[in-house]
Amino acid sequence: MRGITSWGTCLPHWRLDRTAIAPVAGGGGGRGTRAVAGFDQDAVCLAVEAARIALASGTSTPQPRQPDALLFATTAPPLADHTNATVVHAACGLAPDLTAVDLGSSVRSAVGGLVVALRGSGATLVAAGDVRGGRAGSAEEAGGGDAGAAIVVADDDPSSPVVAEVLATASATAEVLDRWRVPGEPHSRTWDERFTEVALRPLVLDAWERALATAGVTPDAVDLLVVDAPTARAGAALARATGATRVADDLAATVGVSGAAHAMLSLANALEDLGAGDDPAGRVVALVHAGDGADVVVLRTTAALPGHVAALGAGRTVVGQVAAGAPVAYGRYLSWRGVLDVEPPRRPEPQRVSSPAAWRAAPWKYAFVGSRDPDTGRVHLPPSRVSADGLRTDTMEPAPLASATGTVATFTVDRVAYSPSPPIIFAVVDFDGGGRFPVELCDLAPDEVAIGTRVELTFRRLHAADGVPNYFWKARPVRGATAPDASVPDGEDA
Amino acid sequence: MATHSLRDRVAIVAMGCTPFVEHWDKGLDDLAVDAVSDCLEGTGLTTADIDAYWLGTAQGGMSGITLARPLQLVDKPVTRVENYCATGSEALRQAVYAVAAGAYDVAMAVGVEKVKDSGYQGLNAVPVPGDGTQRTLTAAAMFSMVAPAYARRYGVDPAELRAAMARVATKNHANGARNPRAQFRREVSAEQVCNAPVVAGDLGVYDCAGVADGAAAAIVCRAEDAHRFAGTPLFVKALSFIAGNGGGLGDPTYDYTTFPEVAATARDAYAQADITDPAGQLAMAEVHDCFTITELVLAEDLGFSARGTAWRDLLDGRFDLDGDLPVNPDGGLKSFGHPVGASGLRMLFEAWLQLRGEAPPERQIATVGPGRTRALTHNLGGYPGEMVSFVSIVGTETD
Numbered sequence: 001m002r003g004i005t006s007w008g009t010c011l012p013h014w015r016l017d018r019t020a021i022a023p024v025a026g027g028g029g030g031r032g033t034r035a036v037a038g039f040d041q042d043a044v045c046l047a048v049e050a051a052r053i054a055l056a057s058g059t060s061t062p063q064p065r066q067p068d069a070l071l072f073a074t075t076a077p078p079l080a081d082h083t084n085a086t087v088v089h090a091a092c093g094l095a096p097d098l099t100a101v102d103l104g105s106s107v108r109s110a111v112g113g114l115v116v117a118l119r120g121s122g123a124t125l126v127a128a129g130d131v132r133g134g135r136a137g138s139a140e141e142a143g144g145g146d147a148g149a150a151i152v153v154a155d156d157d158p159s160s161p162v163v164a165e166v167l168a169t170a171s172a173t174a175e176v177l178d179r180w181r182v183p184g185e186p187h188s189r190t191w192d193e194r195f196t197e198v199a200l201r202p203l204v205l206d207a208w209e210r211a212l213a214t215a216g217v218t219p220d221a222v223d224l225l226v227v228d229a230p231t232a233r234a235g236a237a238l239a240r241a242t243g244a245t246r247v248a249d250d251l252a253a254t255v256g257v258s259g260a261a262h263a264m265l266s267l268a269n270a271l272e273d274l275g276a277g278d279d280p281a282g283r284v285v286a287l288v289h290a291g292d293g294a295d296v297v298v299l300r301t302t303a304a305l306p307g308h309v310a311a312l313g314a315g316r317t318v319v320g321q322v323a324a325g326a327p328v329a330y331g332r333y334l335s336w337r338g339v340l341d342v343e344p345p346r347r348p349e350p351q352r353v354s355s356p357a358a359w360r361a362a363p364w365k366y367a368f369v370g371s372r373d374p375d376t377g378r379v380h381l382p383p384s385r386v387s388a389d390g391l392r393t394d395t396m397e398p399a400p401l402a403s404a405t406g407t408v409a410t411f412t413v414d415r416v417a418y419s420p421s422p423p424i425i426f427a428v429v430d431f432d433g434g435g436r437f438p439v440e441l442c443d444l445a446p447d448e449v450a451i452g453t454r455v456e457l458t459f460r461r462l463h464a465a466d467g468v469p470n471y472f473w474k475a476r477p478v479r480g481a482t483a484p485d486a487s488v489p490d491g492e493d494a
Numbered sequence: 495m496a497t498h499s500l501r502d503r504v505a506i507v508a509m510g511c512t513p514f515v516e517h518w519d520k521g522l523d524d525l526a527v528d529a530v531s532d533c534l535e536g537t538g539l540t541t542a543d544i545d546a547y548w549l550g551t552a553q554g555g556m557s558g559i560t561l562a563r564p565l566q567l568v569d570k571p572v573t574r575v576e577n578y579c580a581t582g583s584e585a586l587r588q589a590v591y592a593v594a595a596g597a598y599d600v601a602m603a604v605g606v607e608k609v610k611d612s613g614y615q616g617l618n619a620v621p622v623p624g625d626g627t628q629r630t631l632t633a634a635a636m637f638s639m640v641a642p643a644y645a646r647r648y649g650v651d652p653a654e655l656r657a658a659m660a661r662v663a664t665k666n667h668a669n670g671a672r673n674p675r676a677q678f679r680r681e682v683s684a685e686q687v688c689n690a691p692v693v694a695g696d697l698g699v700y701d702c703a704g705v706a707d708g709a710a711a712a713i714v715c716r717a718e719d720a721h722r723f724a725g726t727p728l729f730v731k732a733l734s735f736i737a738g739n740g741g742g743l744g745d746p747t748y749d750y751t752t753f754p755e756v757a758a759t760a761r762d763a764y765a766q767a768d769i770t771d772p773a774g775q776l777a778m779a780e781v782h783d784c785f786t787i788t789e790l791v792l793a794e795d796l797g798f799s800a801r802g803t804a805w806r807d808l809l810d811g812r813f814d815l816d817g818d819l820p821v822n823p824d825g826g827l828k829s830f831g832h833p834v835g836a837s838g839l840r841m842l843f844e845a846w847l848q849l850r851g852e853a854p855p856e857r858q859i860a861t862v863g864p865g866r867t868r869a870l871t872h873n874l875g876g877y878p879g880e881m882v883s884f885v886s887i888v889g890t891e892t893d
Contacts (some may be wrong), residue, residue, distance in 0.1 A: 346615045353626035361625040381744055382627065388741055410643050410750055412695035414635035416615055426631055428639065428750075436746045438629060438879075451642075462626065470626035 001156040002118065003165040003299060006308065007268045008053025010046050010129075010148035011255060011321035012037040013443035013476070014328040018142050024330050025137030034256035036328050037131045037146035039336040039421040040442055040460040042469065043074035044084050046148030046261065047129030048091040048459045054125065054150040055092055056403065057312050066095055067152060068122035073103040073110035073260045076131050078461070078469050080183065087471060088127055090366035091459045093400060105183075110260040111228070111289040114151060115297060118166045123154035130259030133337050134187050143231060145256025149264035161304035164271060164285060166297065168214035172203040173293040179230055186338075190230075197234045203294040204238050211286070211296035219243035222298075223283040226270045228263035229290040238290055248273065254322045263289050267297075269318035274301055275309030315479065324479050326445075336421060347418040352465035363398065368457055368473050370435060371396035379435030399435065401457070405478060406431040408453040413446045420463055429455055429475055443476040454478040497734070499766035502892045504590045505720035505727035506712050508537045511843040513675045514708035514830040522554045522608040523564035529709035529836075530565055530604060537713065537723060541565055544713065545598035547572040550585030550605040551835035553620050561604055578875020579617075579782070580735070581605065582710065582838030583884040587733050589714050599715060605840075606709035607833030616705060617834065631694075634702050636877035637785045638695025643750035644791065648802035656696070658805035659786035660687040663700045665814055666783060666822050670829020672815075672857040677706040677831045687786075701786040706831025710839035712846075717892065726850050728842075731868060731887040732766035734759040742879025755883040756795040756874060763885040764797070767868070768893070772797045773812075773819045776887075777866040778848055778859055780841035782874045783826040793821070796872060796885070820859045823848060838873040838884065845869035849890045867891045 014036040021029030037046060055067075070092075072085035085100040094100075103109035110128035117124035127150040134140025156162040178196040181188040190196075212219065225244035229235030232252035239247045248270040251262070258265055267287050274283050280301055287297040314320045334340035363369035364382045371383035378388050379399050386393050411427035425441040427449060441449060442460060455475040462470045510532025512525055520528070526549075530541065547570055549561040558572025577584040582605030589601040612618060616632055629636075645655045664684055670676035682700055690698035713723075720727035738755040742748040760772075769775050781796065783789035793804035798819055799812075807813065813821035824830070824844035827837060847853040849862055849869055868889035875882045 346613070347632075348612075348614055348618050348621070350626070350630060351621045351623070354623035357623060357625040361627065365625050365627050379744070388739075388745075390739075409746070410639045412631075412635045412638045414631050414638075414694045416693055417630055417632045417635060419630075424631060424635070426629075426635060430746045434746075436744050436748075438743055451646075472627045 001162050001165050003153065003162040004151055004271070005154045005160045005162055006054045006057055006152040007264070007271065008050040008057065008150045008316070009265050009268045009318050009321065010049035011035050011318065011325065012041055012046065012146050013325055014038060015325040016328055016330060016333050020330040021137060021142055028137030028139065028142050030142050032253035034142065035145040035147055035258065035325070036333055036336070038442060040462060040474065041131070042078050042461050043076045043129035043131055044078055044087045044471070045129070045459050045461055046131070046146065047072055047074070047127040047150065048088050048148070050129070050148035050150035051088055051092050051125060051127040053316055054152050057308065066098065067125040068098055069124045070094065070098060070100040071103050071113040071117065071124060071126045072100070073113050073126070073128040074130050075105050075107055075259045077102060077104055087366065090362055091471070093367040093369070093402065106292055107230070107259050107262070108289065108292045108295070111263045111295045114153070114264065115169045115171060115295050117153035118169050118297060123152060126151050126153065126264065128261040128264055130261045132256065132259045136334060136339055138187070140188060140190070143252065143257055145251070145258040147255060147258035147261040147265050149261045149268055151264050151268070162302055163305040163308045164299040164301050167217070167284070167300055168211040168298040169296065170207040170211035170214065171293060171295045172207040174203055176200065176292060193231055193233060196230055197237050200234070200290045200294060201238060201241060204288060204290050205241060207294040207296045208242050208288060211298050215298040217284055217298065220245060221284055222286045224248050224270045224274060224285050226266045226285065226287045227290070228266055228288070230257070232257065234290065238288065242288065244286065251318070263287060265318060271301070271305065272309050272312070272317045272319065275305040280306040332421070345416060345418050345422055347416065349418055350463050350465055350470065352468045353470045365472055367400060368402035370399040370401055372399040372434070377434060379431070381435050381437040401431055401435055402473065404431040404433065404435070405454060405456045406475070408449060408451055408455060409436070410451060411441070411449050425449060427455070427475065440474045441476060442474040448477060497762055497766065499732060500590065500594045501731050501766060502717050502729045503594050504714050504730045505717045506714050506730065506842070506846065506888065507720050507723035507727045508533050508713040509711065509843050509846045510535070511675055511710040511840055512708050514706040514833060514836070514840065515677045516610050517707040518610065520707065522551070522560070522606055525608065525707060525709035526561055526564050526604060526606045529606065529711040530602070533602070533711035533713060539713070541567055544570070544600050544602045546570065546589070546592055546601045548585040548588045548601065548603045549574045550576070550581040550603065550838070551607055552576050552578070552581045554606055554608055554835060577737070578882050579784070579832065579834050580838055580873040580875045580882050580884040581835045582840070583871070583873040583886065584735070584838070586712055586839060586842065586886070587735060587884070590730055590733060593714050593716055599719065600713060602711060602713050603839060604709065604711045605836040605838060607835040608707050609705050609833050610707050617832065633877060634697050634785060635694035637788055638697045640750050640791060640878055641696050641787045644787070647749060647751045650805055655805055656688060657684065658790060658808045659701060660684040661808045662783060662786035662789045663687040663828055666826040666828035669815055669823050669857065670825025672854065673825050673829065676825045676829040677704050678829045697785055697787070703784045703827035704831035706833055708830070708833040708836045708840065710836045710843050712839055712842060726890050728846055728849060728888040728890060729892055731889050732763040732885070734762035734766065734885045736883050738876065738881045740880040748879055750878050752791060753795050753874065753878060753881055753883065755881045756792060756872065759883040759885040760796045763887050767887040769887065772870070775866065776819060776868055776870050777862040778820045778823055778845065779870040779872065780822055780824065780826070780844050781872040783822055783828050784832065789821065789826070792872060796870065815857065815859060820861060823853070823857060823859050838871065841871040841873060842886065842888065845871060845888055849888070
């Protein structure tokens, strides 16, 4: 049996109220919210967050199962002519002996990776992240969303059982230029939305019928249909055309259509929905992706699903993350995306990261691995070759702390230091089990931190200089799904 | 192995100091020439008579040529040193050691910094190529974490602590108002200090040292040769310096209410100078008041106040110009700004003026007298948990 053994999703903390757009942009917007990546999150960061959850939660063994391949998909690759998947690989602390490649740079690439993984062999981690934007006031801006999603595909194994068995995959391909972006341009362009629907409809139905035939199910036997289409409107129309009766939330009202991440994000949400339900096993889930053709995946849930959903925890489900966000003002959103050029602090901007230095420090920089002195238990962050008393050299053991939680010992708010989004909120964090590190906080307002605040680590892009993204870790409050919202009005602190 | 006291083996026989202001019209070279000229004036010496030079500048230039070129020093050993914000003190330290070692008869320490050409707010370190994981916080933010930690540890009402921090600012600005070399020459009220725009944490603009350009210089020689120079020399009683290992940043027991490197240099210096009651035996102290909360904690780390009581001593006026132990009678970093390479020597310059009775009457302290002929300068660099610290003790009498 082959199928999905695990998944993880990442919704960034911030939400843009679409009604805030029109008063500034003169039009556009709409109802509901869209998910907004922090100024310090790019597609890689979102994918890393999702992949770390997928790797940690899909196994009963203490060490995450090492996949044989890592596929990273996005429409917004931080770098071209360089594999961004290697950053995901490093941040997940994966061993060197696997294939890690990018799938780019269209929305379809992520679903394509999932389909290929389901048809293939070995364990494959398919990770996607996307930061979707558009011109101020455009439908793309309002309808898009930022998210990360990751799925592990593998053969059934007692330590990491399949939670959704693949019954069929089918694809249909045709050249339909309804959405495009010239490399280097910030925003995509689109043709008429009705053209998309008309051109894609026969392709979707063709793949749909073939997939159902292979799976041996009829449309009314599909317990939950997940449709990922370029727009919510096209998706709704295509869903009706399939004849399936129960259609999953397309997340348009809360998250927005999150590009390459959206198919796996929506599928994860559907699995979480079924897994928490009364009769979780043996349910048929179908994923339909429309865009540059069509891809259909038909899955059947197993008895392992509910346990997996329970282990994930309510705060890490899509629904839980939707409920936990905090609003971001439209002006700040525009500045985060570089649309609004805001006066920076009169301080030097960080210089570009030295590639050799980053390479030497990779376990620390990308995977937050410190060192632990076996004689004293003292944890060094960053790692140290020499013990704290200066007496022993090269006796340290690695101390991987990326998954550790900690407590704020003291903190401050720096209103002068350079930041792409001032002020810097900063805390001295004592990690459970040892180790102290002074670290920048994120995903909170200045009045949300106190001595004693519980925090966890998150992989972020601190800044970029000379085109080199600088990735490192920040800490954020550990939030439950019911955490109180924090508002970040225009011109205020965030 | 131990630190050996050089007490009374080396004397400071001349000093010079430029005004510390925004010298838009002067470059690093001009400031160095001005400070050295001021230092040589009245000594009968020329730069050719100085055997060796130590230049302290954090970011003003590389190598001794930074000083040799503008001063046209011919065939002289000139060494550029840097040790964070204690750079000026480091220059003095090296010059004293060279003379004590017998390598040179007469040496000069020069500290100079041209900060205002950068165009940035505050002080900024020259970036070293790195892996991108280093903190980018301001010093203000790092030191701002001390105030709430101190209030909590000693159960001090935050409003009272706030008032004590404001007292540091009002005291030092009052002193600076009486000093023609100071950058800020206006007194400020506690209300102004407390209502100033916030920089980091609870530190407002008036809780932070200013930013200025400046230079200072000192000539040192063997103590037995000091009589060749006019006036009363300052004998070096103690020099202590520690470069911390950064352990505080990663030590969960470090609570941000003390600077261990400072306490250690103070112990070392007091042992060298045989001081057992610093507040009673010293006539004055110049300390590194980069932020108001810093001076408060320094009063405890340097042994002027018992732990947890410096805030009260400040409010009681113990460290005022007319207090039991005047601290920063020249106005401190608060009034002078902090041209990094020069500040350590600027502190020493105030000891030079006060102990020799040369401070202007409106600033002359009354504590100098029989049995109290010594002054302390304290200079630090870095941050709580990761700091360099320097302490010197100088005095007008040999023991």
